[in-house]
Amino acid sequence: YRYELGLRKSVAPDYFRIGGAIHAGLDHYFSTGDEDCAIELATKGYRTFPDWATTKEYETIWMVEGAKVYGLLKGYFRRWEATRWEVLACEQTLSALIINPATGRESRNFTYGGKIDMIVKLPDGRIALVEHKTTQDSFKEESDLWPWLRIDSQTSLYWNLCHDNGWDIDTVVY
Numbered sequence: 487y488r489y490e491l492g493l494r495k496s497v498a499p500d501y502f503r504i505g506g507a508i509h510a511g512l513d514h515y516f517s518t519g520d521e522d523c524a525i526e527l528a529t530k531g532y533r534t535f536p537d538w539a540t541t542k543e544y545e546t547i548w549m550v551e552g553a554k555v556y557g558l559l560k561g562y563f564r565r566w567e568a569t570r571w572e573v574l575a576c577e578q579t580l581s582a583l584i585i586n587p588a589t590g591r592e593s594r595n596f597t598y599g600g601k602i603d604m605i606v607k608l609p610d611g612r613i614a615l616v617e618h619k620t621t622q623d624s625f626k627e628e629s630d631l632w633p634w635l636r637i638d639s640q641t642s643l644y645w646n647l648c649h650d651n652g653w654d655i656d657t658v659v660y
Contacts, residue, residue: 497538500551505620507531507555509603512562512618513577516604521563529556558620571606574613575653578602582650602644605653612656615648617641619660635660 488494511528515521532552539548581599583592604616617640623631635641641658648655 497536500547501620504551504555504558508558508562508620509577509618511555511559512603515559515563516573516576521559525556525559528559570609571614571616573604573606575602575605577604580644580647580651582647598643598647600640600644600647602648605648605655606659608657608659613654614657614659615641615644615653615655616659617644 507528511524514527515524518524529552532548532555535545535548539545579599579601581597584596584598585592602615603618606614606616608614619635621631623629625631645655645658
């Protein structure tokens with residue numbers, strides 16, 4: 487229904503709203519280097535209540551969500567502030583042809599694509615695809631997060647997109 491008829495939930499899930507705000511803030515930060523302005527941009531929409539926040543409970547949910555975006559960005563900047571990455575691309579949309587492996591022919595109807603978070607040059611010279619994930623999962627070694635990331639099809643797709651667009655990616659950084 488979502489793809490064929492364009493039907494969507496009237497209120498996007500919080501993880502989409504939070505992820506979208508975080509990505510907007512990170513894109514601004516990596517474009518300008520200005521943490522405060524990036525946080526301002528990411529949290530600006532949380533100053534007014536959306537139409538669906540019609541009760542005190544929903545207003546509280548909205549305010550907590552805005553505080554999460556603020557805290558996540560502040561924490562991200564503190565965690566990675568000493569990292570010396572050269573940003574090569576940020577929030578870039580890539581697309582590529584789909585090739586039939588049996589015939590070597592290009593699809594006449596379809597391409598594939600996605601929006602990568604970042605491509606960076608690491609201090610050791612390797613080129614990395616950076617994939618930002620917002621999650622409530624534990625980062626402990628025994629967490630279910632790590633096996634899931636190892637088979638994450640989105641990151642594999644982005645890896646292929648990077649290579650198909652001339653980026654010689656060596657590794658992924660989550």
